Amino acid sequence: MDDVFRAIADPTRRAILDELVDRDGQSLFEICSRLTMKHGICSSRQAISQHLDVLQGAGLVESRREGRFKFHFLNRKPLEQIARRWLRAQPRENNS
Amino acid sequence: MDDVFRAIADPTRRAILDELVDRDGQSLFEICSRLTMKHGICSSRQAISQHLDVLQGAGLVESRREGRFKFHFLNRKPLEQIARRWLRAQPRENNS
DNA sequence: AGAATAGGCAAGTATCCACTTGCCTGTCAA
DNA sequence: TTGACAGGCAAGTGGATACTTGCCTATTCT
Numbered sequence: 001m002d003d004v005f006r007a008i009a010d011p012t013r014r015a016i017l018d019e020l021v022d023r024d025g026q027s028l029f030e031i032c033s034r035l036t037m038k039h040g041i042c043s044s045r046q047a048i049s050q051h052l053d054v055l056q057g058a059g060l061v062e063s064r065r066e067g068r069f070k071f072h073f074l075n076r077k078p079l080e081q082i083a084r085r086w087l088r089a090q091p092r093e094n095n096s
Numbered sequence: 097m098d099d100v101f102r103a104i105a106d107p108t109r110r111a112i113l114d115e116l117v118d119r120d121g122q123s124l125f126e127i128c129s130r131l132t133m134k135h136g137i138c139s140s141r142q143a144i145s146q147h148l149d150v151l152q153g154a155g156l157v158e159s160r161r162e163g164r165f166k167f168h169f170l171n172r173k174p175l176e177q178i179a180r181r182w183l184r185a186q187p188r189e190n191n192s
Numbered sequence: 193a194g195a196a197t198a199g200g201c202a203a204g205t206a207t208c209c210a211c212t213t214g215c216c217t218g219t220c221a222a
Numbered sequence: 223t224t225g226a227c228a229g230g231c232a233a234g235t236g237g238a239t240a241c242t243t244g245c246c247t248a249t250t251c252t
Contacts, residue, residue, distance in 0.1 A: 002107060009105035010210080011098060017182055028229065047211050049229075068219040068228045076183060083179030086113055087172060106240080124199065143241055145199075150239095164198045164249040 004078045007058035013051045015039045017060065020074040027069045028052065100174045103154035109147045111135045113156065116170040123165045124148065 007013055012035070019034050020026065026034070032048050035041040043051075052072060055061040062073045103109055108131070115130050116122065122130070128144050131137040139147075148168060151157040158169045 005105050005107075005110065006209095009101050011101075012210085014101065014181075021182055029227090043210090044212070045229080046213085046231095050210075065229095070229070074182075079182050083183060085110075086117055086170075086175050087179060102239095108240085125197090139240090140242070141199080142201095142243085146240075161199095166199070 001078070001081070003054075003058035004060065004082060007054050007060055008079075008082075010051065010054075012041055012043060012048075013055055015041060016048070016051060016055065017074065020061065020072065025071045025073055027071055031072065097174070097177070099150075099154040100156065100178060103150050103156055104175075104178075106147065106150075108137055108139060108144075109151055111137060112144070112147060112151065113170065116157065116168060121167045121169050123167055127168065 008017070015035055016031060019031055019038070023030075023034075028045065028049055031052070032043075032045055035043070035048065052061060052063070056063060059078050060075055062075055064071050064073070104113070111131055112127060115127055115134070119126075119130075124141065124145060127148070128139075128141055131139070131144065148157060148159070152159060155174050156171055158171055160167050160169070
């Protein structure tokens with residue numbers, strides 16, 4: 001769970017998640033070019049690849065290799081748990 | 097919004113939020129001792145104070161000074177927006 | 193008044209992390 | 223089969239950041 005928070009702390013990784021929401025199953029180069037086009041992010045291929053590793057390590061992204069391509073898929077489950085961590089219970093007022 | 101993600105990236109700050117969910121309006125020393133007791137976090141008072149500054153900068157915590165005490169209150173609104181960023185739309189499959 | 197309590201400020205340190213750089217492997221097309 | 227394409231590995235670097243250290247202010251209690 002710690003990995004998930006660390007993963008979404010970086011704005012480039014959040015942009016990657018946004019891109020996968022828009023279109024699931026992209027390859028590394030697709031993601032790179034879309035980040036440049038739509039988000040103005042001009043990081044190198046290697047940088048994005050490392051970001052994808054972090055996202056995968058956090059369970060937010062899964063990947064499948066096909067030939068020379070590697071496709072990346074979004075996994076929402078860890079994000080759903082984040083949402084519920086602090087938003088369920090109402091806090092007790094401190095009356096002491 | 098960037099500040100919010102950076103703020104919740106740190107495990108100690110997440111523990112502080114957990115503590116404020118459990119009991120809103122705690123002072124700095126209350127938070128320090130509770131972190132030690134319940135979370136095994138043995139950071140110094142200054143460290144926790146700096147964490148509270150970060151949380152406040154992100155709008156996750158508000159504070160009110162009364163005499164020599166400063167009470168800290170949780171603000172859930174930024175967290176609600178996080179939850180809704182990636183969980184609304186279903187991603188389109190890549191059929192190309 | 194004097195001591196203890198609650199907290200603040202600022203500089204220094206050490207670690208972490210995003211990114212680069214250079215080179216390598218595997219796949220497909222001409 | 224040769225070159226272009228898609229991606230991987232690993233070491234190095236610079237900047238961010240969590241934490242410490244030392245000292246200071248303000249408030250409350252005895």
